[in-house]
Amino acid sequence: MKITDKHSTIIHAATKVFAKKGFFNARISDIAKEAKVADGTIYLYFNNKLDILISVFEKEIGILIEQVTKALALETDPKKQLEIFATKHLTMMKKNKNLAEVIQIELRQSAKLIKEYRNNKFIEYIDIVSTIIKEGQVQKIYRADIKPGIAKRAFFGALDEISRVWSISLETDYTVDEIIGQVMAIFLSGMLIPPAAQAE
Amino acid sequence: MKITDKHSTIIHAATKVFAKKGFFNARISDIAKEAKVADGTIYLYFNNKLDILISVFEKEIGILIEQVTKALALETDPKKQLEIFATKHLTMMKKNKNLAEVIQIELRQSAKLIKEYRNNKFIEYIDIVSTIIKEGQVQKIYRADIKPGIAKRAFFGALDEISRVWSISLETDYTVDEIIGQVMAIFLSGMLIPPAAQAE
Amino acid sequence: MKITDKHSTIIHAATKVFAKKGFFNARISDIAKEAKVADGTIYLYFNNKLDILISVFEKEIGILIEQVTKALALETDPKKQLEIFATKHLTMMKKNKNLAEVIQIELRQSAKLIKEYRNNKFIEYIDIVSTIIKEGQVQKIYRADIKPGIAKRAFFGALDEISRVWSISLETDYTVDEIIGQVMAIFLSGMLIPPAAQAE
Amino acid sequence: MKITDKHSTIIHAATKVFAKKGFFNARISDIAKEAKVADGTIYLYFNNKLDILISVFEKEIGILIEQVTKALALETDPKKQLEIFATKHLTMMKKNKNLAEVIQIELRQSAKLIKEYRNNKFIEYIDIVSTIIKEGQVQKIYRADIKPGIAKRAFFGALDEISRVWSISLETDYTVDEIIGQVMAIFLSGMLIPPAAQAE
DNA sequence: AATGAATGAGCATTCATTCAT
DNA sequence: TATGAATGAATGCTCATTCAT
Numbered sequence: 001m002k003i004t005d006k007h008s009t010i011i012h013a014a015t016k017v018f019a020k021k022g023f024f025n026a027r028i029s030d031i032a033k034e035a036k037v038a039d040g041t042i043y044l045y046f047n048n049k050l051d052i053l054i055s056v057f058e059k060e061i062g063i064l065i066e067q068v069t070k071a072l073a074l075e076t077d078p079k080k081q082l083e084i085f086a087t088k089h090l091t092m093m094k095k096n097k098n099l100a101e102v103i104q105i106e107l108r109q110s111a112k113l114i115k116e117y118r119n120n121k122f123i124e125y126i127d128i129v130s131t132i133i134k135e136g137q138v139q140k141i142y143r144a145d146i147k148p149g150i151a152k153r154a155f156f157g158a159l160d161e162i163s164r165v166w167s168i169s170l171e172t173d174y175t176v177d178e179i180i181g182q183v184m185a186i187f188l189s190g191m192l193i194p195p196a197a198q199a200e
Numbered sequence: 201m202k203i204t205d206k207h208s209t210i211i212h213a214a215t216k217v218f219a220k221k222g223f224f225n226a227r228i229s230d231i232a233k234e235a236k237v238a239d240g241t242i243y244l245y246f247n248n249k250l251d252i253l254i255s256v257f258e259k260e261i262g263i264l265i266e267q268v269t270k271a272l273a274l275e276t277d278p279k280k281q282l283e284i285f286a287t288k289h290l291t292m293m294k295k296n297k298n299l300a301e302v303i304q305i306e307l308r309q310s311a312k313l314i315k316e317y318r319n320n321k322f323i324e325y326i327d328i329v330s331t332i333i334k335e336g337q338v339q340k341i342y343r344a345d346i347k348p349g350i351a352k353r354a355f356f357g358a359l360d361e362i363s364r365v366w367s368i369s370l371e372t373d374y375t376v377d378e379i380i381g382q383v384m385a386i387f388l389s390g391m392l393i394p395p396a397a398q399a400e
Numbered sequence: 401m402k403i404t405d406k407h408s409t410i411i412h413a414a415t416k417v418f419a420k421k422g423f424f425n426a427r428i429s430d431i432a433k434e435a436k437v438a439d440g441t442i443y444l445y446f447n448n449k450l451d452i453l454i455s456v457f458e459k460e461i462g463i464l465i466e467q468v469t470k471a472l473a474l475e476t477d478p479k480k481q482l483e484i485f486a487t488k489h490l491t492m493m494k495k496n497k498n499l500a501e502v503i504q505i506e507l508r509q510s511a512k513l514i515k516e517y518r519n520n521k522f523i524e525y526i527d528i529v530s531t532i533i534k535e536g537q538v539q540k541i542y543r544a545d546i547k548p549g550i551a552k553r554a555f556f557g558a559l560d561e562i563s564r565v566w567s568i569s570l571e572t573d574y575t576v577d578e579i580i581g582q583v584m585a586i587f588l589s590g591m592l593i594p595p596a597a598q599a600e
Numbered sequence: 601m602k603i604t605d606k607h608s609t610i611i612h613a614a615t616k617v618f619a620k621k622g623f624f625n626a627r628i629s630d631i632a633k634e635a636k637v638a639d640g641t642i643y644l645y646f647n648n649k650l651d652i653l654i655s656v657f658e659k660e661i662g663i664l665i666e667q668v669t670k671a672l673a674l675e676t677d678p679k680k681q682l683e684i685f686a687t688k689h690l691t692m693m694k695k696n697k698n699l700a701e702v703i704q705i706e707l708r709q710s711a712k713l714i715k716e717y718r719n720n721k722f723i724e725y726i727d728i729v730s731t732i733i734k735e736g737q738v739q740k741i742y743r744a745d746i747k748p749g750i751a752k753r754a755f756f757g758a759l760d761e762i763s764r765v766w767s768i769s770l771e772t773d774y775t776v777d778e779i780i781g782q783v784m785a786i787f788l789s790g791m792l793i794p795p796a797a798q799a800e
Numbered sequence: 801a802a803t804g805a806a807t808g809a810g811c812a813t814t815c816a817t818t819c820a821t
Numbered sequence: 822t823a824t825g826a827a828t829g830a831a832t833g834c835t836c837a838t839t840c841a842t
Contacts, residue, residue, distance in 0.1 A: 024224040028837060038803040049837065108305045142391045150374060150382040151391065154358035161357025174350060182350040190390035191342045191351065228812060238828045424624040428816060438824040449816065508705045542791045550774060550782040551791065557761025558754035574750060582750040590790035591742045591751065628833060638807045643834065
């Protein structure tokens with residue numbers, strides 16, 4: 001709780017700047033100005049520009065993990081849990097454009113920029129989804145033939161692509177609730193009309 | 201004919217270079233060298249670096265559209281059509297790492313770099329999905345409450361996130377067929393164990 | 401009088417382009433376009449860009465020489481002859497902005513660009529002035545202590561500086577006649593009030 | 601103090617380089633090397649290359665104004681004052697080849713390069729001449745029919761053209777004193793043999 | 801710890817010139 | 822002669838990083 005936690009201040013500033021300009025177009029001096037420190041000061045806390053990007057990314061994902069985890073703790077039904085994940089994710093993305101931008105673009109960039117970067121925080125995040133699915137399979141709620149390792153990506157990808165459009169346009173054809181309803185309907189029950197219903 | 205189609209040669213080279221280094225780290229001279237032309241020659245065919253990026257992107261998406269459209273023409277069942285889309289998309293992404301990279305990263309970049317860029321080619325591509333869904337709804341195969349405008353993004357996002365991993369790692373935990381099976385199962389029938397089955 | 405005297409056509413075009421953009425900002429392709437020939441064609445008639453500049457300059461000065469000489473042939477009074485020179489020079493400069501520009505700037509540039517360039521045409525032009533003065537001295541009209549080699553420069557410089565302002569602004573505070581009247585008054589009679597008049 | 605006045609150092613270096621190579625042929629790296637700073641350092645003090653040119657020009661003209669003004673303060677006779685202006689101008693041009701070059705060429709260039717550039721410093725400089733003439737007219741020393749606005753240009757132009765030759769050649773046919781004598785004789789008394797003298 | 805002036809490597813783009821046709 | 826596509830050297834300017842204070 002230090003009054004002047006420069007490290008955090010800089011990360012906060014960098015998040016804003018990266019979101020607005022993207023990693024390559026962001027200048028260290030932009031971040032420094034936003035953080036109200038000298039350019040050189042940044043190098044007392046980070047090794048280089050890329051280091052800032054990774055820190056920003058991990059911090060943001062960290063917040064997501066924390067928020068989602070907290071919300072999930074109150075619920076045990078795997079169906080509801082998946083919905084909570086979707087709701088939390090989309091709500092935060094919608095609310096925090098910076099976060100959305102950073103995840104959208106920098107998730108891809110950082111993977112390219114640093115081959116060695118394993119991005120454990122991100123893996124931890126989407127593994128929340130596979131954990132829910134596995135638990136649902138144990139509870140015989142989710143089909144056993146679903147592979148959590150694939151389903152987690154499909155689920156996250158669906159949410160991510162939807163929020164991508166928000167960060168580039170002001171398109172608000174659908175409400176968040178509508179979208180969540182649709183995504184949950186698809187992922188839980190699929191798009192096919194059930195044979196039983198068809199028979200009617 | 202193709203002997204001196206510099207325009208195509210440069211796009212081809214640029215695709216390779218962008219895929220390998222990303223837009224910002226790619227140098228015009230890299231592209232020129234790859235295309236075996238002088239740096240200046242590139243500017244006889246493109247206005248600037250961004251122009252190359254957009255051309256590359258549109259050409260690649262164009263190929264996808266063409267391939268997918270061709271494959272879809274042979275099939276009328278909306279269930280099968282969706283599967284064909286997924287299969288074609290994933291197969292081409294798997295085969296053509298450059299294509300995957302360019303779509304993965306540059307789809308996000310170009311949107312940021314040019315606010316005015318409407319990316320019609322890309323919209324055309326994912327609208328293939330919504331068209332299939334709409335047709336399926338007419339045929340009473342897909343549920344009427346599914347909104348094609350949301351479902352198309354969820355479907356594309358799911359495929360895209362899965363192929364994202366391919367472009368950054370050599371991870372081959374699953375075969376393409378396995379993945380397609382999983383994605384189709386989820387999107388068509390959902391992850392829930394059907395009540396009927398549960399009742400059993 | 402060849403219908404397609406490319407050499408002249410190119411010089412004509414170059415004059416226009418140099419006047420409008422200046423030597424360094426003019427592009428060979430600008431000249432080629434203006435002359436309606438291909439870029440490469442220019443190199444069939446000129447060695448390089450500098451060569452064009454010199455040709456333009458010499459052609460323009462040549463025209464000046466021709467015009468002034470013709471006008472002077474009709475007059476023998478050295479006082480009148482000097483006035484004719486001033487009138488012709490200023491009138492042509494006023495009428496032909498391209499010419500004025502080229503002389504103004506390129507006279508200085510070419511001297512710098514080519515140390516060896518003796519600029520004989522230009523020397524020939526201002527030597528018209530010293531010739532007039534010498535003749536006037538022979539006729540006991542101009543003071544014998546005036547050195548024609550210095551006076552010619554002072555006279556040309558005065559006219560040149562006056563026309564310089566025309567090429568950069570639309571300033572028309574004075575008419576050409578007014579200016580000629582003033583310049584002739586100064587150079588012929590000086591600015592001092594004559595002692596005789598003062599005595600009055 | 602002067603120990604690290606980078607701004608001045610760079611202007612000084614630029615003056616030298618512009619004089620030697622001209623604006624267009626001068627490289628930023630030439631100026632940087634001459635000033636013994638890094639290329640980038642120049643951009644901490646100037647916006648761009650043109651900005652340097654203007655600064656150089658204004659500084660040099662400023663020096664001229666200062667020197668001439670100081671010398672004029674000691675003299676009240678308008679005849680002598682005009683001579684002092686001529687002497688100072690020519691002497692400084694002769695002594696400082698860089699100054700002469702920059703004024704000669706860049707005075708013309710900058711006018712072309714920046715249409716909006718009013719060049720107030722230069723106007724201030726030549727207005728010294730018109731101020732002297734006006735004062736001389738008040739004192740009934742200079743003829744009332746001389747228009748100071750035209751005469752100032754004629755006078756400056758005469759001096760300028762004379763010094764132009766110095767900057768392109770080593771021609772020293774005449775001494776500065778000789779030239780001043782001639783110019784003053786012409787401008788004060790004109791080139792005509794006075795009627796009274798002729799009558800003799 | 802903090803500063804911010806200074807550095808200098810790096811790159812997109814231009815354009816005079818060439819040359820195969 | 823004429824073309825214009827192709828060349829590639831050349832340079833203004835940026836910005837991540839350093840380091841003396």
